[in-house]
Amino acid sequence: MEEIIISTLQRTMVAGTPLLLATTGEIICERSGILNLGVEGVMALGAVTAFIVTMTTGSPWLGVLSALAAGMVISIIHAFTSVTLQANQVVSGLALTMLGLGLAGMVGKPYVGKPLTIKMDDITIPVLSDIPYIGKVLFSQSPFFFMAIGLALVSWFFLQRTRLGIQIRSTGENPKATETQGVNVFLIRYMSVIIGGGFSALAGAHLSISYSKSWIEGMTAGRGWIAIALTIFALWNPGRAIWAAFLFGGIFVAQYLMQPLGISPNFLAMLPYIATLLILVLISLKDPRKLNAPAMLAAPYKRGER
Amino acid sequence: MIRLSFTDRYKITRLRALMTNIFSLAAGLVVISIIFLIAGVNPLFAIAEIFQGSFGSMYGFKETITKAIPLILIGAGLTLAFRAKFWNIGAEGQLLMGAIFSTWTGLAFGNTLPSFVIIPLMFAAGFLGGALWGIIPAILKIRYAINEVISTLMLNYICAHILTMLIVGPWKGASRFGFPGTDNLPEASILSVIPGSRIHYVTLILAIACAAILTLVIYRTRFGYEARVVGENPDAGKYAGINFFKTTLILMAVSGGLAGLAGVGEVAGIHHYLSYPASVSSGYGFTAIIVAWLAKLNPLYTIFSGIFFAGILVGGDAIQISLGLPAATVEIVNGTLLIFLIMGDYFLHNKINVTFSRA
Numbered sequence: 231m232e233e234i235i236i237s238t239l240q241r242t243m244v245a246g247t248p249l250l251l252a253t254t255g256e257i258i259c260e261r262s263g264i265l266n267l268g269v270e271g272v273m274a275l276g277a278v279t280a281f282i283v284t285m286t287t288g289s290p291w292l293g294v295l296s297a298l299a300a301g302m303v304i305s306i307i308h309a310f311t312s313v314t315l316q317a318n319q320v321v322s323g324l325a326l327t328m329l330g331l332g333l334a335g336m337v338g339k340p341y342v343g344k345p346l347t348i349k350m351d352d353i354t355i356p357v358l359s360d361i362p363y364i365g366k367v368l369f370s371q372s373p374f375f376f377m378a379i380g381l382a383l384v385s386w387f388f389l390q391r392t393r394l395g396i397q398i399r400s401t402g403e404n405p406k407a408t409e410t411q412g413v414n415v416f417l418i419r420y421m422s423v424i425i426g427g428g429f430s431a432l433a434g435a436h437l438s439i440s441y442s443k444s445w446i447e448g449m450t451a452g453r454g455w456i457a458i459a460l461t462i463f464a465l466w467n468p469g470r471a472i473w474a475a476f477l478f479g480g481i482f483v484a485q486y487l488m489q490p491l492g493i494s495p496n497f498l499a500m501l502p503y504i505a506t507l508l509i510l511v512l513i514s515l516k517d518p519r520k521l522n523a524p525a526m527l528a529a530p531y532k533r534g535e536r
Numbered sequence: 537m538i539r540l541s542f543t544d545r546y547k548i549t550r551l552r553a554l555m556t557n558i559f560s561l562a563a564g565l566v567v568i569s570i571i572f573l574i575a576g577v578n579p580l581f582a583i584a585e586i587f588q589g590s591f592g593s594m595y596g597f598k599e600t601i602t603k604a605i606p607l608i609l610i611g612a613g614l615t616l617a618f619r620a621k622f623w624n625i626g627a628e629g630q631l632l633m634g635a636i637f638s639t640w641t642g643l644a645f646g647n648t649l650p651s652f653v654i655i656p657l658m659f660a661a662g663f664l665g666g667a668l669w670g671i672i673p674a675i676l677k678i679r680y681a682i683n684e685v686i687s688t689l690m691l692n693y694i695c696a697h698i699l700t701m702l703i704v705g706p707w708k709g710a711s712r713f714g715f716p717g718t719d720n721l722p723e724a725s726i727l728s729v730i731p732g733s734r735i736h737y738v739t740l741i742l743a744i745a746c747a748a749i750l751t752l753v754i755y756r757t758r759f760g761y762e763a764r765v766v767g768e769n770p771d772a773g774k775y776a777g778i779n780f781f782k783t784t785l786i787l788m789a790v791s792g793g794l795a796g797l798a799g800v801g802e803v804a805g806i807h808h809y810l811s812y813p814a815s816v817s818s819g820y821g822f823t824a825i826i827v828a829w830l831a832k833l834n835p836l837y838t839i840f841s842g843i844f845f846a847g848i849l850v851g852g853d854a855i856q857i858s859l860g861l862p863a864a865t866v867e868i869v870n871g872t873l874l875i876f877l878i879m880g881d882y883f884l885h886n887k888i889n890v891t892f893s894r895a
Contacts, residue, residue, distance in 0.1 A: 315882040317879065317881060320623045324874070328822070329868060329872060332867030332868035332871050333868055336575060336864045339864070496700045496704070497697070500694050500698075507690050507691075
């Protein structure tokens with residue numbers, strides 16, 4: 231029994247890791263007032279980039295870095311259309327998803343189904359990992375897990391306590407007033423979109439080189455979209471994103487736990503999507519003023535307009 | 537020194553909109569060419585092959601029209617939703633729900649009712665299925681303020697799993713020898729096609745009629761006006777006493793219903809039985825988003841943009857075979873064209889002034 235609990239919790243942490251990375255990225259992006267629906271596509275591109283680079287160079291860390299770079303570069307497209315051209319952010323994000331999924335499918339075609347033999351060693355923190363139960367769950371995990379938690383905590387501190395973070399938040403609340411304070415709203419938004427894209431790509435890298443150690447089209451399986459929903463669930467707060475992401479990681483794992491009970495696997499596969507809708511319903515019962523959504527989310531900002 | 541300045545363009549003529557679209561698509565093709573070059577494929581050859589495959593031969597053209605049917609139906613429905621700024625990304629699921637409802641109707645009554653009764657009944661069932669699946673996100677948005685992009689997408693996944701659950705479980709046909717899928721629909725419930733093609737003309741006529749009627753609805757009726765106000769100026773709409781809940785429900789019932797009709801066409805016209813979601817629809821719900829956008833959200837124009845993007849789907853299949861490119865190529869083409877279309881919108885709405893001056 232003890233082993234089952236530990237392995238379930240461990241898998242929950244693994245399943246929640248990409249969700250946390252992508253959610254943190256989307257939070258930074260949306261805090262600056264830009265809605266990026268391209269997460270799913272950027273995640274796929276990150277997955278394929280990390281996989282190919284790791285396989286050809288033999289270095290997972292080089293894979294991670296290239297995924298990060300690929301995610302940041304492709305996100306510039308969305309930044310350009312939504313910030314510079316003030317285009318419709320919903321459509322631009324969808325286009326980015328199509329492009330990302332398409333590029334990933336094209337580039338990754340020769341690699342479909344090939345197993346990755348290079349292993350990324352788990353990080354085990356001495357002493358702490360000896361704590362019964364939680365030691366193995368929280369302190370002996372893949373580097374991505376620590377990266378996800380670390381980035382979420384750093385992002386929380388960054389958004390709440392640093393000058394630049396506050397500038398990002400005020401850009402999302404009131405770009406005009408922010409601009410009059412001498413802040414370059416365009417630059418802030420570009421930066422936030424690009425950072426967010428990089429985080430989404432890291433989530434993809436986790437899927438391909440750590441979680442499943444292979445690449446196949448459609449492996450992101452809607453995780454990018456779930457991350458966008460988790461952004462709302464986390465009330466645009468990276469600290470809350472941590473437990474939101476692992477709660478959903480648990481739902482992903484619950485599918486496999488419940489399979490022996492004779493429930494249709496297709497029904498179980500629906501769970502994360504149904505849970506996403508239910509959670510959004512629960513959140514909506516909250517007072518909208520306490521939701522904390524960036525006031526100018528998805529509203530194009532035009533310089534010099536009254 | 538060359539200085540660029542941008543000013544709003546207040547009057548947008550139809551000609552300018554058309555020219556902007558053409559230039560955007562051309563610019564998109566240039567970028568797609570570069571991607572082809574990097575992939576090691578001669579871009580001129582690949583693009584020629586796409587259009588040769590879709591419009592260059594009688595066979596290709598018939599296939600293009602066949603694939604244009606769902607794109608026109610869904611695209612037309614999406615224009616209505618998008619005008620009200622209801623971002624319905626769930627047409628794929630609404631199509632599948634239409635396919636599920638109509639398959640059930642066909643299997644249940646196809647043996648006892650004559651064609652002229654069962655076929656309208658199947659279309660009605662398909663519309664109902666799509667409409668029901670479409671009003672869920674409408675209710676979620678108006679009552680619970682849930683972002684429709686997320687809810688419609690989640691419902692896509694949910695519907696695909698429901699369909700799979702049905703065809704591997706209770707609806708699995710005895711004639712499939714254990715493979716997933718329902719039995720074939722009875723003869724009476726199958727749509728006839730133009731001989732020598734797969735064009736199920738009843739659905740085609742329905743698609744064109746829907747696009748035309750919807751254009752009248754949007755521009756000539758009170759409901760169409762209200763839908764536009766909901767999107768463009770919700771505050772004014774509230775003062776004018778527009779019932780947002782009712783308007784959104786109706787427009788999503790129509791948008792989802794039309795996607796449901798497309799599902800009927802795919803099942804009763806093409807496949808003749810219900811199989812896996814990915815084979816019932818080859819991403820029509822997503823491609824139709826670009827169809828609606830290229831049509832500048834005018835349902836009538838989706839007839840042309842639907843045929844155009846159907847051509848890209850058919851041509852994309854052709855180059856997969858002749859050039860060995862992966863299926864994802866079509867997605868790259870679609871994504872790139874959509875990005876350039878929205879970039880083009882900027883130049884449609886803003887005038888660029890170039891002034892030369894000495895620095």
